[in-house]
Amino acid sequence: MSEEKVLRWALAERIEHLLIMVLIPTFIITGLPTFDMQLFGWMIVPPITIDLFRVIHRIAAGLYIAVAIFHVFYHTIALRSTKMGVSFKDIKDSIGLMKYYAGLSNEKPKIGFHNPTEKIIVYWGMAVWFMLFMGISGIILMYPGYFPSWVHEWALVIHDLFFLLTVFVLLFHFYMSTLYKEHRPLLDGMFTDGMVPVEYIKEHHSLWYEELKRKK
Numbered sequence: 001m002s003e004e005k006v007l008r009w010a011l012a013e014r015i016e017h018l019l020i021m022v023l024i025p026t027f028i029i030t031g032l033p034t035f036d037m038q039l040f041g042w043m044i045v046p047p048i049t050i051d052l053f054r055v056i057h058r059i060a061a062g063l064y065i066a067v068a069i070f071h072v073f074y075h076t077i078a079l080r081s082t083k084m085g086v087s088f089k090d091i092k093d094s095i096g097l098m099k100y101y102a103g104l105s106n107e108k109p110k111i112g113f114h115n116p117t118e119k120i121i122v123y124w125g126m127a128v129w130f131m132l133f134m135g136i137s138g139i140i141l142m143y144p145g146y147f148p149s150w151v152h153e154w155a156l157v158i159h160d161l162f163f164l165l166t167v168f169v170l171l172f173h174f175y176m177s178t179l180y181k182e183h184r185p186l187l188d189g190m191f192t193d194g195m196v197p198v199e200y201i202k203e204h205h206s207l208w209y210e211e212l213k214r215k216k
Contacts, residue, residue: 003197003198003199004197004198004199005189005195005196005197005198006195006196006198006201006212007194007195007196008186008189008194008195008196009189009190009194010194011194012074013074013194014190014191014194016067016070016071016074017190019063019067020064020067020127023060023063023064023067024126024166024170025170026056026057026060027057027060027061027064027134027163027166028163028166028167028170029043030053030054030056030057030060031053031057031163033050033053034050034053034054034057035160035163037050058142061135061138064131064135065135068131084114084119084123084124086116086119086120086124089116090116090119090120091116091120092109093109093110093111093116094116094117094119094120096108096109097109097111097115097116097117098117110206110207111204111205111206111207111208112205112207112208112211113205113208113211115205118173118176121169121172121173122169122172122173125165125169126165126166126169126170126173130162130165130166130169131166133158133159133162134159134162134163134166136155137155137156137158137159137162138155138159140152140155141155141156141159177190182204183204185197185200186200198212
């Protein structure tokens with residue numbers, strides 16, 4: 001008998017995630033030589049030039065903006081609203097989850113559709129705020145002639161700082177979704193048909209499970 005499953009990610013959401021999965025590493029790889037030429041200059045192997053890295057970096061930025069615009073429309077006024085706002089409960093549950101996984105608590109918070117830690121750190125932290133600061137500072141760095149020198153210098157500091165933060169959050173997300181076997185059903189669903197076992201939802205997203213039961 002096949003295991004009962006429920007749809008967690010529609011096709012559009014899976015494609016969106018795949019694009020972001022490609023674009024963010026592209027940002028990181030093409031940004032490394034600019035970040036520190038002494039450490040990462042070995043990446044510039046003729047006929048590859050630093051200018052080619054910059055062009056790819058800018059193209060990736062444009063594509064990310066397009067994905068972001070689609071995301072806003074899709075999750076607000078169009079097809080699906082997924083309650084991405086952060087509440088006090090999300091903050092409390094996020095702290096509770098970190099304590100639980102660190103072995104400091106035996107009580108696991110009851111959560112809904114989203115994991116609050118990933119909502120706060122990965123979604124708002126990396127996908128929204130980090131990329132917003134990276135985007136604004138990146139535009140200033142692209143057109144230095146239009147801004148005072150002190151603005152350009154601060155933009156460089158902000159761009160480098162949020163670059164490092166993005167790498168850290170990306171590694172955290174990779175660990176929790178890929179290497180942490182408990183959440184493997186989510187990984188399988190994201191890269192197949194978007195379906196997740198009901199038993200997994202019942203155990204790890206109990207409030208969402210209760211919501212699904214009420215809708216039946």
